Amino acid sequence: MAQVSAALKPPVSAPSDAIPQWTRVELSDQTFDVLVRLVYTSCGVSLSRIKKTMLETRLRRRLQVTGLPDFESYLRLLQTPAGAAQEMQSFVDTVVTNETSFFRERAHFDHLNEAELKRLVQNGDGRTLRAWSAACSSGQEVYTLAMVLDAVASQSRQWDWQILATDISVKILTAAREAIYRTEDVAPVPAALQERYLLRSRDPDSDAVRVSPELRGRVTFGQINLMHAEYRVKTKMDIIFLRNVLIYFEPQVQHDVVAKLCRHLRPGGLLILGHSDTTRSGKLPLRLIRGNIYERLED
Ligand SMILES: C[S@@+](CC[C@H](N)C(=O)[O-])C[C@H]1O[C@@H](n2cnc3c(N)ncnc32)[C@H](O)[C@@H]1O
DSSP states (O other): OOOOOGGGSOOOOOOGGGSOGGGTOOOOHHHHHHHHHHHHHHHOBOOOGGGHHHHHHHHHHHHHHHTOSSHHHHHHHHHSHHHHHHHHHHHHHHHSOOOOOTTTTHHHHHHSOHHHHHHHHHHTTSSEEEEEETTOTTSHHHHHHHHHHHHHHHHHOSOEEEEEEEESOHHHHHHHHHTEEETTTTTTSOHHHHHHHEEEOSSTTOOEEEEOHHHHTTEEEEEOOTTOTTOOOOSOEEEEEEOSSGGGBOHHHHHHHHHHHHTTEEEEEEEEEOTTOOOOGGGTTEEEEETTEEEEOOO
């Protein structure tokens, strides 16, 4: 019989104990339901059954990191006070969706033209325009707004600006503070703004771009869970961005979150929601101007 050369032999499958346990375990419907309640109580996000595979895939990474053998053990960890103190933030960081981009929904930034910004400043304290990005993700929304505000403010030199940027995820806030992106991420930024506000890496092999210290220095980052009743923001805002987060909440949570944000918005100020976000604005002191841009009315 002719000998089969080693190179032609069929691949030998790896012994099953060489495959890490966390890649094989499955998320049962029962455990999924309890995890869904935990996601809801921790960040207000409602996950339907169709999100089961997504949750399973994302939480597998936590099994790998924690070294736990299955989702049931992971759930038990989250249910103990010591385990929750250790793991709950990473759980939240893992389950939230952080999709974002520079100049996302450009019409919102087009609305913030010179005349509108001047109106907002005069409507406010006349000196500093204060904006809040209330679910800021990795910072693209924040720095887009920063570029738009700075480009106008530096021309007139009559007013200044500041941005508060918050999110529930500590991990994503670290990325936002760093403000380092890839060249392809900043492609939607107009060339003149790129030239003025983005710094290229000195390393010719790197495609990293960093937002200028001039803009970064005017942004204050912090963790705020919009679900928490007790969060405090000291100053009244002239603009609040709350985009592409309400979509993950139940109608009642949406209403409560927006009602609370309205208390931090100056009458005449703007609340800007994402294109797919909805809220029962009829019951709130808000007037729709256009394309999910609302003006705060007097109480
Ligand atoms: C899809 S991103 C939207 C980012 C940005 N606003 C935009 O439109 O591009 C949603 C963000 O909401 C944050 N988030 C989810 N639940 C939250 C909560 N209860 N409080 C604060 N932020 C939350 C997530 O961490 C995530 O960064």
